[in-house]
Amino acid sequence: MRAPYRYQILEVSPEELSHERDVYGSLADALRDLGEASLQTLVGEDEIREITGSVEALTARLRTHQIDGAYGVALTPEGLALNYGNAVVGLRNPIAPPVHVHRGGDGHTWADFHLNALYEGPPGLVHGGVVALILDQMLGECAADGGGPGMTGTLTIRYQHPTVLGDCSAEAWVTEIAETKTFVRGVLRDASGQETAEATGIFILPRWVRAKGAADEPASWG
Amino acid sequence: MRAPYRYQILEVSPEELSHERDVYGSLADALRDLGEASLQTLVGEDEIREITGSVEALTARLRTHQIDGAYGVALTPEGLALNYGNAVVGLRNPIAPPVHVHRGGDGHTWADFHLNALYEGPPGLVHGGVVALILDQMLGECAADGGGPGMTGTLTIRYQHPTVLGDCSAEAWVTEIAETKTFVRGVLRDASGQETAEATGIFILPRWVRAKGAADEPASWG
Incomplete structure (x- = not known):
């Protein structure tokens, strides 16, 4: 885990930022929708079990290469917080609504x-x-x-x-x-x-x- | 959407409860893990895009038959709250840690x-x-x-x-x-x-x- 309180300074171009938002933001949006669907669904139990297996397989693919622990917060030299993991505003955090x-x-x-x-x-x-x-x-x-x-x-x-x-x-x-x-x-x-x-x-x-x-x-x- | 404040009374046997917990609780657990993996992953962008597509396909399968709006809270005749959608304790809510x-x-x-x-x-x-x-x-x-x-x-x-x-x-x-x-x-x-x-x-x-x-x-x- 990154040490608590440690803010990494990252130089990121506006193009890189926008590209990251597109790729990882789209995944988080898709997961937000999947989460709501999992709560609202009335499909049969066999289908639920099969989907659970597919979810686990996707997790395994994502976990082949990953950081440990918390995502952390990086700062640009201009002081912009890249808090993609934040529970309320995090672009990459599927539990965040997210709030802009x-x-x-x-x-x-x-x-x-x-x-x-x-x-x-x-x-x-x-x-x-x-x-x-x-x-x-x-x-x-x-x-x-x-x-x-x-x-x-x-x-x-x-x-x-x-x-x-x-x-x-x-x-x-x-x-x-x-x-x-x-x-x-x-x-x-x-x-x-x-x-x-x-x-x-x-x-x-x-x-x-x-x-x-x-x-x-x-x-x-x- | 179910009307705000409306508590449905549901008769549920202990066996049904335990079975529901197994089926829907397992899906929610899998989604919690997928959510964390999506934040921690370092896999390449092509893989992220492919996984995003798979997530959307799973959502479509869950949404073929579903309730609209909120999950609501049902009560058993004994007064036990079946609040599976609750944001903190909800068995079926992937954003809930969940807290027992x-x-x-x-x-x-x-x-x-x-x-x-x-x-x-x-x-x-x-x-x-x-x-x-x-x-x-x-x-x-x-x-x-x-x-x-x-x-x-x-x-x-x-x-x-x-x-x-x-x-x-x-x-x-x-x-x-x-x-x-x-x-x-x-x-x-x-x-x-x-x-x-x-x-x-x-x-x-x-x-x-x-x-x-x-x-x-x-x-x-x-």
């Missing part, structure tokens, strides 16, 4: 995304923990966008209304920066635009980064 | 689980949002176990230390029950047993359930 987070450059992030059957908690509703999962990422990127990147110190989610599965959006704003802490507020909205949850978070620049100096801070921690 | 939550019967839950490369946030570490995702489920089931099932009202996570990906455990306790609110506290621990995050949550019995009467309350909301 837009940044305003002034401590403001927003995103539109779709939560399918894989994100269910109560029947037909987004899992409360998935709400927290996505808002944690939105708020963390917002803290980074506002100039104070950090790891989550405290996250509080207030659930106002159930969130029906489907199209959703989220938005976050930096509300205060105090020394090494950045305070952020964010909301989740359902397809109708109704606010269904509110999050407040405190993001803290870890001591080990402060000791090394600001030059090593990535633009994002996710 | 044990219940003490007196407002106490615990679980050991493994978080692989798919649950990454910062390099080598569990995503802060995944910590929240799992603790939300643990605390919600704990509230149900303590006699006061409900939907999450407020959830606060305090991150004490980074959580290294790998084996983890979680535990939760009901700390107070006040009318329609159940207060719960929980912790996440890493492989060494160190406490890395603490959660407090308030779970609330929704008005529409209170209006219908206690007989309709499921033993779990997840």
Whole structure:
């Protein structure tokens, strides 16, 4: 496993980036669809068993040459995070919806995304923990966008209304920066635009980064 | 899509349950492994494209006969939740680790689980949002176990230390029950047993359930 906290610096051209997105993004998209299909399917058990065998065979092909452990996060010299393995935004991570987070450059992030059957908690509703999962990422990127990147110190989610599965959006704003802490507020909205949850978070620049100096801070921690 | 909040009552024998777990649980396990392999693989691009095509073909086979929308949650007459689609504990949900939550019967839950490369946030570490995702489920089931099932009202996570990906455990306790609110506290621990995050949550019995009467309350909301 790559050492925790280790950010590799990678020089990647825009063409390479776009090509990687095409190849690995297509595989992840296909796997997201396969995952949902596996939950929704009503095909017979013999067919399920045969498909399970085919899935295992594909896994074996992918595993003939691989890294061990976590994917890690690389940074471009410009500070762009290549966090393809991230559980919320990772291009190559089939469990990520994925959420494409837009940044305003002034401590403001927003995103539109779709939560399918894989994100269910109560029947037909987004899992409360998935709400927290996505808002944690939105708020963390917002803290980074506002100039104070950090790891989550405290996250509080207030659930106002159930969130029906489907199209959703989220938005976050930096509300205060105090020394090494950045305070952020964010909301989740359902397809109708109704606010269904509110999050407040405190993001803290870890001591080990402060000791090394600001030059090593990535633009994002996710 | 099944209507939000609708819990179907299903009579299922222990034999049927165990058989379903075997067939659909094996498919979900295979997909979890395929997902991680897709993130860790270093095989060539032609191979990736070919595997992507095979994944799409398997999806088409599963989709020849399927339900629309969310999987929903069924209840047995005994109150056991068949929440196979749940994003944290769902037997049939490939994005769920899955977490197998044990219940003490007196407002106490615990679980050991493994978080692989798919649950990454910062390099080598569990995503802060995944910590929240799992603790939300643990605390919600704990509230149900303590006699006061409900939907999450407020959830606060305090991150004490980074959580290294790998084996983890979680535990939760009901700390107070006040009318329609159940207060719960929980912790996440890493492989060494160190406490890395603490959660407090308030779970609330929704008005529409209170209006219908206690007989309709499921033993779990997840």
